[in-house]
Amino acid sequence: MSESNQPMFGTKEAFLHNDPLIAWLTTLKDTPKYAGLEILLTSTQRTLDELATRLATIGSSTVPLRNLPEAIKASQFLETISILCGYDAFKYQPMAWMADIWNTSNFENTKFERLIRASSEPVSLAGSINDIFERVFSQALQDQLIVSHQPHVEYDFKRPYLGSGAADLDAHVRGLTVDSTGEESPFYAWIVPVLQSSGTGKTRTVIQLSRIRLGILVCVRPLARQPTLMPPRDDIVANILVDTANTVFEDTRIIATWLIALAQKLLAFYQEDYENFCNEIDGDVDAAAWS
Numbered sequence: 001m002s003e004s005n006q007p008m009f010g011t012k013e014a015f016l017h018n019d020p021l022i023a024w025l026t027t028l029k030d031t032p033k034y035a036g037l038e039i040l041l042t043s044t045q046r047t048l049d050e051l052a053t054r055l056a057t058i059g060s061s062t063v064p065l066r067n068l069p070e071a072i073k074a075s076q077f078l079e080t081i082s083i084l085c086g087y088d089a090f091k092y093q094p095m096a097w098m099a100d101i102w103n104t105s106n107f108e109n110t111k112f113e114r115l116i117r118a119s120s121e122p123v124s125l126a127g128s129i130n131d132i133f134e135r136v137f138s139q140a141l142q143d144q145l146i147v148s149h150q151p152h153v154e155y156d157f158k159r160p161y162l163g164s165g166a167a168d169l170d171a172h173v174r175g176l177t178v179d180s181t182g183e184e185s186p187f188y189a190w191i192v193p194v195l196q197s198s199g200t201g202k203t204r205t206v207i208q209l210s211r212i213r214l215g216i217l218v219c220v221r222p223l224a225r226q227p228t229l230m231p232p233r234d235d236i237v238a239n240i241l242v243d244t245a246n247t248v249f250e251d252t253r254i255i256a257t258w259l260i261a262l263a264q265k266l267l268a269f270y271q272e273d274y275e276n277f278c279n280e281i282d283g284d285v286d287a288a289a290w291s
Helices: 012-016 020-029 032-056 069-084 096-104 111-118 129-148 150-158 165-177 202-209 235-241 248-281
Strands: none
Touching (some): 012 032, 012 129, 020 032, 020 069, 069 111, 096 129, 235 248
């Protein structure tokens, strides 16, 4: 099938097209050594086919996978197969997300099913069946790791900040507004994504920057099973700005629009109203120091 003839998004054909998980099951099924697993492998393929049919009838771009019995049943089959074929992992390698579950999860059994049942967030239905499973299991594993390391995260947030990360970020942000010659920067959007692995200090660096630059920290992370993540989620703001029916792009656009409006309002307040505000509460406050 040529690129121009790719199956339409959200159809059963799209979920099954060139799916590496189904190809892996077919390889095992065609291997004489696993002839005794033919019934199990066939049942798994049939269940994945049923899951694709179910997904095609949902009519949404996202769905919590744990709400689908077909997904739960498929996870049970896939775990059994991965256990039985584990001795040949180097020769018949399972999907990478399967190996991640066994290497990371501390559940004694039914690891796949427990993770998928614990995943309450809607998952994007873009791509194939394997893409969807990889997406939901990766997020579930990340949530599990964050929760299990919660005491360490809280401790790290209380420790003195080390390094020049905040100063480097400050210089980068200032460079977006004014270039090295002092002229106004040509950048259209003054937005700085901070990307790095979990637990490397992204949020702590931004918080540290707010100690020397006026800023507002807003946390709109998805709802977690444990409410003790750091920093705490701003439920009032997040519940208004984040809609589980939206795509990540739509949520990001809404949040960015709100932040721009908030920044403009604060700028107007500090430029025009702050001096009057200070005079009302304390005539000795030097408003110019805040300009």
